[in-house]
Amino acid sequence: MNVVIIDYKGGNVQSVRFALERLGVHATLTSDKELIQKADKVIFPGEGEANSAMRQLKADGLDQVIPTLKQPFMGICLGMQLLCRHSEENDTPMLNIIPLDVKRFQTDLKVPHMGWNNIYNLNNPVMQGLNEKDYVYFVHSYFVPVSEYTIATADYPEPFSAAVQYKNFYAMQFHTEKSSTTGTKILKNFLDL
Template identity: 50%
Template sequence: MKIAIIDYGAGNIQSILFALQRIGIEAVVTNNWKEIKNADKVIFPGVGEASSAMEKLIESGLHILIPTLKQPVLGICLGMQLLCKSSEEGATKGLGVFDVDILKFSNSVKVPQMGWNTIYQLKSSLFEGISEYEYMYLVHSYYAPKNSYAIAFTNYETEYATALRKDNFYGVQFHPEKSGVYGEKILKNFITMTN
């Protein structure tokens, strides 16, 4: 099985590679269209600022490729947010896979949300073997409000969608690669799921 991690200078690639290695899975880090298109599963990582990350995707033309992918795709953190329609961070136009506008937490809470928080109302085989209210690791200042694509929620200032799904596209706001055995279980679920 061929796993591709999209390389566009997005921060958390090494920790995803290490997490996959811990569960016995090899992956290739690439920005090559053919390699990404021919992979069985694609991971779209991201840590950083939305508008500059989007610029890098546009420079490489990956903004055209990613929304057309037919195999399972997992967006992580900023990767999930860039799969959405827009983000308030840098007034960024996203890839539009999810018809969702990413919002900023208000100043009434500590921003970014950094550390462990629970996920609940879990839907989808992505969360097979994961209990309701399991803790995952998060670092973010922007969030996806509740919407029809939501397959998990978290509460921080407000209840928001911490995981999304539309067809073959999945997104998680938390970092499974930094969330211990349960995060690794989610990565394993993604890798082993059938189309």
């Protein structure tokens, strides 16, 4: 299986690679448009800030390539948010693939939302084999509201989209690669699509 991890100078790439290697998959880290287009599966990890990430994607021409992809595609954390229409983080226009907007948490709880939280309303083949209330690892100050595209929900304290799907684009707000056996199951389910 030809799996590509998109390299746009965002963090967290090595832990995604290691998680895939534990599943017996060697992934190629690249920003090469042709390699990305030819991949069987594409993974779009992310840590950092929306505006600088979008600048890098545009500099590499990936803002034009990613929306055209037809193979199963997984965005992780900032990689999920970048697939959306717009982010409140520095008023940033995003890739506009998933017709949703990214909001900042407005809560008395500590922001960023960081640590283990349970997910529920699991509603997708990538969530197969998970239990309601399984825990995953989050680090984020911005979120995607619950919508018709939500395939898993978490609360902080209000419900938000822990994961969404739109066409061939699957996206997780939590870090699958840092989410122990639950994250490993989700990655495996994605690779099996």
